[in-house]
Amino acid sequence: MSPIRYVDSLETVEPAHLQGFFVGWRHPFPPDAHLRMLVGSDRVVLAIDAETTMVVGFVAALTDGVQGAFITLLEVLPSYQQQGIGHELMTRMLERLGEIQTIELMCDPELVPFYARLGMTPTSGMVLRRREP
Amino acid sequence: MVESAGGDDRREIRFQDSLDGIESSQLQGFFVGWPHPPLPATHQRLLSGSDHVVLAIDVEHGQVVGYVTALTDGVLSSFIPLLEVLPAYQDRGIGQALMTRILERLGHLPNVDLLCDPEVVPFYERFGMKPGQGMVLRRPMG
Numbered sequence: 001m002s003p004i005r006y007v008d009s010l011e012t013v014e015p016a017h018l019q020g021f022f023v024g025w026r027h028p029f030p031p032d033a034h035l036r037m038l039v040g041s042d043r044v045v046l047a048i049d050a051e052t053t054m055v056v057g058f059v060a061a062l063t064d065g066v067q068g069a070f071i072t073l074l075e076v077l078p079s080y081q082q083q084g085i086g087h088e089l090m091t092r093m094l095e096r097l098g099e100i101q102t103i104e105l106m107c108d109p110e111l112v113p114f115y116a117r118l119g120m121t122p123t124s125g126m127v128l129r130r131r132e133p
Numbered sequence: 134m135v136e137s138a139g140g141d142d143r144r145e146i147r148f149q150d151s152l153d154g155i156e157s158s159q160l161q162g163f164f165v166g167w168p169h170p171p172l173p174a175t176h177q178r179l180l181s182g183s184d185h186v187v188l189a190i191d192v193e194h195g196q197v198v199g200y201v202t203a204l205t206d207g208v209l210s211s212f213i214p215l216l217e218v219l220p221a222y223q224d225r226g227i228g229q230a231l232m233t234r235i236l237e238r239l240g241h242l243p244n245v246d247l248l249c250d251p252e253v254v255p256f257y258e259r260f261g262m263k264p265g266q267g268m269v270l271r272r273p274m275g
Contacts, residue, residue, distance in 0.1 A: 033208060040206035062204035064182035067171060068214035070204060070246065094270070102214075103270040104248045115268040125267030126257040128236075128245040 003050040004057075004085060006092055010038055013046065017055045020077050041072065045092045047085045056080040059089040061097060069097045071105035090118050145192040146227060148234060152180055155188065159197050162219050169273070179215075187234045189218070189227050198222040201231040203239055211239045213247040232260055 015031035022028035029037065038044050038060055047057035057076035063069035071093065076085045097103055106125050107115060116122070157173035160180075164170030171179065180186050180202060189199035199218035205211035213235065218227045239245055248267040249257060258264075 029209065037206050037208040037210070040208050042204070060206065060210075062184075062206060062210070062212055064179045064202065064204060064214065066175060066179040066182050068179070068202075068204075070210075070212035070214065072206060072210035072212070072244075101272055103272075104212075104214075105268050106246045106248075106265050107268060109266045112266065112268065118270070120268040120270045123248055123267045123269045124251045124254065125246060125248040125265050126254065126262035127265045128260065128262045129243065130245070131243050 001083060002052070004080075004083075004088075005048050005050045006045060006088065007048060008043070008045050008092070008096060010035070010044060010046075013038075013055065017048075017053065019054065021058075021075055023075070023078060037073075042069075043093065043096045045089050045096065047076065047080070047089055049080075057085045057089055059093045061093055061103075063097060063100055065100075067101050069100040069103045071103065074105075086114070087117070090115075094118065144222075146198065146222075146225075146230075147190050147192050148187060148230060149190065150185065150187045150234065150238060152177070152186060152188075155180075155197065159190075159195060161196065163200075163217050165217070165220060183214070184211075185235060185238045187231050187238070189222070189231060191222075199227045199231055201235045203235050203245075205239060205242055207242075209242065210244045210246070211242045213245065216247075228256070229259070232257075236260060 015035050018031040018034045041060040042063045043061040045059050046055050049056050059074040060072045061069050062072060106127055112122050157177040160173040160176045183202035184205045185203040187201050188197050191198050201216040203211055203213050254264055
């Protein structure tokens, strides 16, 4: 396993570092749109392979800076899964959102235990998908 | 944008999508049922920190009687953290008008998500939303 380094800024990240994400999406976001989405987020944490310098995982959040935050996306590349990278990304994001009272996300039902380990509680939500991304 | 709601409501309601001219003294009585409701000044800060807001204002006395907020990355995702109408102004379509307006403002974004109590699922289904699995972490406010 390559050593993983975690960063919470996009300073050194270019679209070329964002390859292979949006696994299973019908229309995966191209790397430049992926970077724009990260830039447009209020907080991000990235997992970077220290040897290749490629981004291998990321988590993004939106927040009003006061009361509420929403985790929009969390993804770890398939070949880097089962190493605790997703858990570490979430732990660091929850720290980065330390002053925020309510942190929410939507997920597939099979991921409930993963988020429950981080202290989160299942609840109901609604989603509107206006086009296939 | 300033519009007036039509209909037979006893009071005239106007909707606006900016905080221009809004002071925290106009934000009273919200966060009904919250164990630690944010103060009006905190409420104003969370509105300022949102990417989009729509307010419902009672024209007669200028008080905010309903609001909705949205956060977005501008590319893919948006999220509606809060929608509230004061109890005395409920059941007049104000919540529906607020949701319609915020969804218009988010019109270019593929994904809109929110978390809600199970009993308001039918309300959001009217906007084409579908129920999903949510997770929440609530921490005491410092």
